Amino acid sequence: MALAKRIIPCLDVKNGQTVKGTNFVNLRQAGDPVELGKVYSQQGADELVYLDITASHEGRKTFTEMVERVAAEISIPFTVGGGINELSDVERLLNAGADKVSINSAALRRPQLINEITAHFGSQVCVVAIDAKETENGWMCYLNGGRIATDRNLFDWAKEACDRGAGEILFTSMNHDGVKNGYANEALARLSDELTIPIIASGGAGKREHFRDTFLEGKSDAALAASVFHFGEIPIPELKKWLKEEGINVRL
């Protein structure tokens, strides 16, 4: 046996409720985040990711309280992200019971944040999330949920994040997200080949074959998805059973 490939449902949370965007817009309601997380845990999800998409101060407090509830009620690891700008945000969320934090725009704006987090809490808590789009100039990183273009190349930035101590890279392809036509396996495989830390694939899951393909062709260590799980299009127990039949090492 070997280290299992991970299936990770992602829950976007706004005002204490789960929502899911299609191509980062058009939010749809999908239930209570703690109850939903508990269901996923019972179904065999290997980890959970909770993203705070609330911008307000009040929303942040609600999110922290939700993190405490998740930690109290769910017995698998979970990562939290969204609105993490400084070390004190990380400390607040880890103290609330999160196992890892996912940082995105703040790290791209101030890469030193990665060093600060890993120096204080260890590499294993620091997930660097990258939103990137394939353009005529190659794969380029975006800020603020894909709204602002940057001149940073995906592979250069991922390498720098790894060198600064990131524990994992969570790569979302903006070309693939919401399209349900499979993950960006070519870019994922390149990340996996170039880096020495686990790569989480995000964006593009539409059917069970996409998960198999990202583990095999994309060399991904974990696959993240949202709507296909939230709306029951791909039930996790069936997915994992099928992946096992396809020769993928998953936890059953």
Added chain:
Amino acid sequence: MHNSLDEKKKKMKVAIVKYNAGNICSVINALQRLGIHPIYTDNAEELMSADRVLFPGQGEAGSTMAYLRAKQLDEVILHLKQPVLGICIGQQLMCRHSEESNTDCLGIFDVDVLKFSPKRHVEKVPHMGWNTLSELKSDLFKGFTDNEFVYFVHSFYVPVNPHTIATTDYITPFSAAMQKDNFYATQFHPEKSGDAGERILQNFLDLKI
């Protein structure tokens, strides 16, 4: 029957060693899900008088060992007579020596902690995620079958040795769990290992010594 069990559980005093390691609240939460309300303390008398002691956490060997010595918790832990469960860095600190910061540890288990040396690119360090347990040899795994999954996050490991009660294979077979007398230890995180982890914690609470 259930009532008396519940009563017994309520009376069970479970202490968690308070030191400078991270991620203690997940252990507290896991015990609370089992109906236990642990105390989190660095007080020697509280630790000595508990029915069970947990020594969990994530951290770095050098700084955690220095802290334990400064607070004289090293001597307290060595003299505990009740079942003790070290988790993750706890297991590593219960060994003789760690390659992490070249640290002399508690020496309960007569074996040294080594750093993973990946031989292939796919062998990423830290070893992070779900992996399987085999060669189970203890009541800690009562009710387990071979190859159940538990959750790991670590860059250093304890080689297989006479104290090993469960092995996992990543880069090399290593000690996923160990036991010597009243001292138990796991490299993985039972508090984050779903149902399997809860059964291990419950087995630890149920140990008869």
